[in-house]
Amino acid sequence: MKKILLSMFASWILFSCNDKEQVVDYTLLSDEERLEVAKEIAHNTIIVDGHMDLPFRMYNLGNDLNGEVFDFMTRSDEGNIDYVRAKEGGVDAPFMAIYIPASYQETGGAKGLADTLIMMVERMVDTWPDKLALAKSPEEIENNFKKGLLSLPMGIENAAAIEDDIKNVSYFYTRGIRYMTLTHGKDNLVGDSSYDDTETHGGLSEYGKEVVKEMNRLGMIIDVSHITDKTFFDVAALSEAPIVATHSSVRDFTPGFERNVSNEIIQKLAEKNGMVMITFGGSFLDQNYADANAEIRAHIQEWLKENSLNYRDEAAQEYIRNYSLDKRPVVHVSKVVDHIDHVVKLVGIDYVGLGSDFDGVGDSLPEGLKDASMYPNIIAELLKRGYSKEEIEKICYKNFFRVWKEVESIATK
Structure with missing residues (x-):
């Protein structure tokens, strides 16, 4: 079945089974199979x-x-x-x-x-x-x-x-x-x-x-x-x-x-x-990501002020990267x-x-x-x-x- 599906990406919807045309249900594919289909669609669709x-x-x-x-x-x-x-x-x-x-x-x-x-x-x-x-x-x-x-x-x-x-x-x-x-x-x-x-x-x-x-x-x-x-x-x-x-x-x-x-x-x-x-x-x-981001931003702004730095300073960039790590939800x-x-x-x-x-x-x-x-x-x-x-x-x-x-x-x- 997988080989049939993967060979029919371009035509997309229909495949032959017992001489009947049937609709492919992509919700039943594995994540890996579905991603392969998606890649084919992405490259054949504007x-x-x-x-x-x-x-x-x-x-x-x-x-x-x-x-x-x-x-x-x-x-x-x-x-x-x-x-x-x-x-x-x-x-x-x-x-x-x-x-x-x-x-x-x-x-x-x-x-x-x-x-x-x-x-x-x-x-x-x-x-x-x-x-x-x-x-x-x-x-x-x-x-x-x-x-x-x-x-x-x-x-x-x-x-x-x-x-x-x-x-x-x-x-x-x-x-x-x-x-x-x-x-x-x-x-x-x-x-x-x-x-x-x-x-x-x-x-x-x-x-x-x-x-x-x-x-x-x-x-x-x-x-x-x-x-x-x-x-x-x-x-x-x-x-x-x-x-x-x-x-x-x-x-x-x-x-x-x-x-x-x-x-x-x-x-x-x-x-x-x-x-x-x-x-x-x-x-x-x-919203949870936005809230975490706002807290990080507020802390960094205060830290920059205390250390007389701006965002573009190399030391600031390093601190921002380290401080922000793992503080936002995925x-x-x-x-x-x-x-x-x-x-x-x-x-x-x-x-x-x-x-x-x-x-x-x-x-x-x-x-x-x-x-x-x-x-x-x-x-x-x-x-x-x-x-x-x-x-x-x-x-x-x-x-x-x-x-x-x-x-x-x-x-x-």
Whole structure:
């Protein structure tokens, strides 16, 4: 039976037994058999990830600034993604987050940083055109997939990048940006951030309303991760196009954590024909992990103050590693699927996807989901819970492609 199943991965559902077609029940396989099936699915299905912070990691390493191209082709022990691990995991279109820290809202230079990060992504593609390609539409991702190329679509994280000029929305769309996260860690000119208690605008600002309309006009996806609930509902009321949380998880698992999406927000996303893309950070997935993380952070901040050190000091890094060891509960990849299950039970299979936040959440990733090679573990867990091939394909890419195409369609009208 195992040999029959393993030889039928591509056709997936049906096999012959006593001249009858029968449905393969993947819940009855062993974990090892199910993982082999999952690997085959991952490599034969497009996997879109809504958010990865690789560009800012490259920027911090300084390679491109020194005229060197970041070595994306070699397997690394650093970060969460490189070409080798991406191919092993079957991820085909990880959105490159053009991340603008909130500090740039005060110092200036946000647009310049965005241009630099976009240039870094473009330089990678120019360096390895036989392996990588930009992607500005679902069709381009599909074509790249057929050619065996890894697509690198781009989205801006923090609308501070457009500064105070609405024309910059069009500028970045022309540069290849296909979604924009409206805020990040602080309120900005567009609206209020879930990480900021100031509530500068009480929701979406007047400028923010113009930004939403312009994004609709251009066909740029509105990313509602990081914004306050008030800002979200302002956006939902105004936007004619579907809206997406590209890297958020379910607030029911982390009560009071506004950065995650509430049931009411999930329902509104579905009503707008949008979606939530579940993110992988431990503090987003599990309240016990979040509590332990908060205690560790508070202790470290006090220790740094007492020792006149900052996070980047080598001595501080060593202390942080040693102190944090074994102080957090273990979170497993199954917790990601718990969040997927919650969305599916609440609003249906059509409104959920994956948005890892790889390279953006440090070492807080679940067991079995530490880097881009491990997407098959998510698929294996979905199989274990009885999800069908069609449902898994929706989670991996079809839901996001539906949203993206509708955003484009509304723009053409």
